[in-house]
Amino acid sequence: MDKIILAIESSCDETSIAILKNDNELLANVISTQIAVHQKYGGVMPEIASRLHVENIGVVLKEALEQAKITMEEVSAIAVTSGPGLIGALHVGLQCAKTLALMYNKPLIPVHHLAGHIYANEYVSPLKFPCLAIIVSGGNTELVIMDKHLSFNIIGETRDDAIGEAFDKVARVVGLPYPGGVSIDRLSKEGKYTYKLPRPLNDHSYDYSYSGIKTAVINLVNNLKQKGQEVNVPDLAHSFQKTAVDLLLDKALPAIDEFNCVQVVLAGGVSANSYLREQIVERLKDKEVEVIIPPLWCTTDNAAMIAKVGSYLYDEKVFADLSLSANPCWKLEDYRKF
Numbered sequence: 001m002d003k004i005i006l007a008i009e010s011s012c013d014e015t016s017i018a019i020l021k022n023d024n025e026l027l028a029n030v031i032s033t034q035i036a037v038h039q040k041y042g043g044v045m046p047e048i049a050s051r052l053h054v055e056n057i058g059v060v061l062k063e064a065l066e067q068a069k070i071t072m073e074e075v076s077a078i079a080v081t082s083g084p085g086l087i088g089a090l091h092v093g094l095q096c097a098k099t100l101a102l103m104y105n106k107p108l109i110p111v112h113h114l115a116g117h118i119y120a121n122e123y124v125s126p127l128k129f130p131c132l133a134i135i136v137s138g139g140n141t142e143l144v145i146m147d148k149h150l151s152f153n154i155i156g157e158t159r160d161d162a163i164g165e166a167f168d169k170v171a172r173v174v175g176l177p178y179p180g181g182v183s184i185d186r187l188s189k190e191g192k193y194t195y196k197l198p199r200p201l202n203d204h205s206y207d208y209s210y211s212g213i214k215t216a217v218i219n220l221v222n223n224l225k226q227k228g229q230e231v232n233v234p235d236l237a238h239s240f241q242k243t244a245v246d247l248l249l250d251k252a253l254p255a256i257d258e259f260n261c262v263q264v265v266l267a268g269g270v271s272a273n274s275y276l277r278e279q280i281v282e283r284l285k286d287k288e289v290e291v292i293i294p295p296l297w298c299t300t301d302n303a304a305m306i307a308k309v310g311s312y313l314y315d316e317k318v319f320a321d322l323s324l325s326a327n328p329c330w331k332l333e334d335y336r337k338f
């Protein structure tokens with residue numbers, strides 16, 4: 001019998017439903033993005049995100065089933081992002097998943113959003129172990145070692161802001177539109193490295209601190225304004241991006257030798273960054289390690305990545321009952337506790 005996973009993702013500002021057959025055949029991956037609405041506010045407005053998920057989820061479900069040409073009866077299980085993320089947004093996907101599980105008597109599989117970002121790479125190549133996953137998103141900066149499937153050992157993380165958060169705040173301070181990472185990436189190509197910024201927590205640990213770099217940029221902009229001087233925005237974008245990404249890789253890559261990794265994967269929204277994608281390949285070109293970079297469609301939130309994890313969890317019968325709730329602060333290592 002075919003294994004068909006219907007997966008739902010609604011943790012932030014994308015409503016997405018995917019249908020995955022027998023681990024590898026992606027029959028549908030419908031994504032409704034709210035970016036245009038949130039852009040007006042310079043960031044995601046949680047209340048608006050929840051309302052838009054409510055409006056969109058039924059349409060997205062119908063479209064996914066039509067694209068996949070299957071009926072709900074044929075689905076083997078419902079996978080759903082149950083954390084981390086915006087609580088109101090998560091609840092919409094969760095309610096949809098629970099209703100479908102109840103109505104059609106299907107198992108319910110809770111999926112950790114960051115596990116999804118890691119497993120998005122399996123649409124490029126199978127994960128190989130030990131693997132170093134560099135998770136860089138709007139809400140997280142984590143270094144994870146995996147010794148086998150569904151085994152997540154967090155060796156380092158940010159002690160304050162996530163790297164994507166720093167990109168977004170820096171962009172806002174110089175008047176660039178949301179999502180800031182995209183704007184900074186684009187503009188940095190026109191600039192050069194002229195502003196020297198600090199490298200907080202520049203030690204041999206695997207932890208990060210991105211709030212210091214962000215604050216340094218805010219202070220720099222305010223000081224220049226007070227002196228009546230112009231900020232060279234492309235140069236600032238370039239300098240910030242180089243500092244943030246160099247620090248990320250300088251601290252992450254030594255883990256390859258320490259943990260004998262045979263593979264490195266990037267995960268999360270910031271993995272769309274062109275300088276990061278170029279640098280990781282360049283720095284590892286002479287090393288015996290496979291580098292997987294997710295295709296751009298996989299770097300933004302989508303349910304295809306949730307379906308991938310759901311498919312592995314289905315094999316291990318990791319199922320929840322209908323009392324499942326959203327967990328906005330769910331730790332990746334606790335992915336079996338819900």
Ligand code: KG4
Nearest residue numbers: 137138139164179181182185269270272273
């Ligand atoms: O993974 P994601 O969609 O959201 C979370 O689950 O947190 O990541 C969104 C983040 C935002 O901070 C956005 O600015 C950043 O990814 N981002 C980028 C780029 N594209 C998106 N950051 C740097 N360069 C990019 N090209």
